[in-house]
Amino acid sequence: MSPRIRGLRTCRAWLEGHPQAADAALAVALLLLGLPQVYFAEIPDQYADHYADPDVRHLLVVVLAAMLLTFRRSWPLATLLGVSACEVMLAAGNYPPNLPDIAAFMVAVYSVAAHRALAHSALGGVVALCVFNGLMAQLPGVGLMTYLTNNVMLIGLWALGRNLRLRRAYFTELEDRAARLERARGTDARAARVEERSRIARELHDVVAHHVSVMTVQAGAARRVLDRDPGSAREAMTTIEEVGRTALSEMRRIVGVLRTERDTEPAGRQLAPQPGLGDLGELLDHVRETGLAVQLWVEGEARTLSPGVDVAAFRLIQEALTNTLKHAGSQARAWVRLYYTDADLTVEIEDDGRGTATIMADNGDNPGHGLVGMYERVALYGGELRIGPRVGGGFGVRARFPLEA
Structure with missing residues (x-):
């Protein structure tokens, strides 16, 4: 990536993180583009007597109207009302329309529709329509077609702002829904892990409790007959050994589900089939050996x-x-x-x-x-x-x- 493109992306990211600074830059750009028109644009001869010459008051009102756009996202309705007041002041002073104040008015109409709920945006649209038509009535030589075209343009600009607001709300809802689904999936996964841990705990309890009980009974029996019947004691000790091996094998199988792929023990030894009623005879034999x-x-x-x-x-x-x-x-x-x-x-x-x-x-x-x-x-x-x-x-x-x- 070239340094120029990297710099542009950095600048864009900064402006997205500081929207008010971006709006202030927009206002300055409008002034830089439009102020030369205020002083150097030629007025047609038929309108020369109608418009006043630009002066300091004209300049200050134009600068104010443009700089009000700095607050177009924070207070869009107040910005629209302020720009509309500047437009009325320019019309009252018979100053000719120019790019900075017209563009500021259009951007303010778009902003109130794009950044406020329907009630506020509708109020701003009605105010803008009234001010716009009132100002057009003061202009010389405006025909019916011009009225209709400009009104359609103004309404279309307001509708564009509303449409973009609805699209932003729609995408925000999609993002929120995706985040909720992700959280729900994480919650389900945690619940599944907790349930699996509980199942493994029950399995371990059953295995350990049963086999240790058998071993305890056999050890007690071996202790009692050790002196008078060493053969029976030896048999009991053999049973203890077998039951202990069985317990270790079952515990290894149960805990095997917790192992990872990095473990080197063959999977066949870890994951023997779960016991069932088909193994009931073997279980009862172990119990009978305890007496x-x-x-x-x-x-x-x-x-x-x-x-x-x-x-x-x-x-x-x-x-x-x-x-x-x-x-x-x-x-x-x-x-x-x-x-x-x-x-x-x-x-x-x-x-x-x-x-x-x-x-x-x-x-x-x-x-x-x-x-x-x-x-x-x-x-x-x-x-x-x-x-x-x-x-x-x-x-x-x-x-x-x-x-x-």
Whole structure:
């Protein structure tokens, strides 16, 4: 880019940032172009007796009319009234019309239409039309066609200003709408990130709570039989190792969604499939290895579930059995039931342990993250969840998932 073009762009940017200075420059330009006409233009002989010779008063009024354009954007209606008053003063002194005051009047009419609302711009247009026609009536030799042409020109100039104002308002509205949409998209993206973090937190809680509970029970069993039955203790320690590896693998898979392309671990190891009811047998085997007797019943014809419902049902069973391991007691038994119908899937997990007393004891009668996570999972897919003590003792969890979810 040449220095000249760069300088012009810099000058233009400065003028756009300082509109009043730009308007003052316009007024000075009009004076530089028009003042020579005031003193050196020849008046036709038939009008020589009608017009007065230019003098200092004439010069001052012309300069005032032009310099009033400095405020044409800040106070356009006041500028129009001031320029109109200058025009009336020139007409009253019988001074001939010249370029600076005529151009100043036209620019003032355009400015009031382009920079004010309809009420103010309409008032300015009516005032300008009255002043303009009153001044034309004082000019000698003005015919009907000249009246009509000049009035059409004045009205067209006012309409041009209104049209440009409406276009500016339209483009401003488009920019505001685009900015609102951009902000809304950013808000949606933030909400999606928060929701995803909550989902990952629930997944991590379910994985860690279940496997750590199994490991804790197995470690306690190994400690009790370590002296009298080393074989059983060794078996329990093997189970702890396997469960720990499984927990680490699931945690690695869940956190894998947070990794970036710069991570070098192969994606296949990070992103294993989400667990579902097809993995329920393996889950129950792990629970049975802790010493908790668990039975499974499936009623109705098993159906293919949506991935979300499949994961939610599995995690619900996992969390409920984890709570049973923690709180039901060493002699408790548990039952898992799946009821398939054409419209929904019902999942029930019950035990005959010590009920809700131990579950609520750790947090001052406030449900922990596990129970909250259960409610969130079921609600996410439009289901219903009931949690509480069962008849005859123990604790029960019952959830219904609509299969249309």
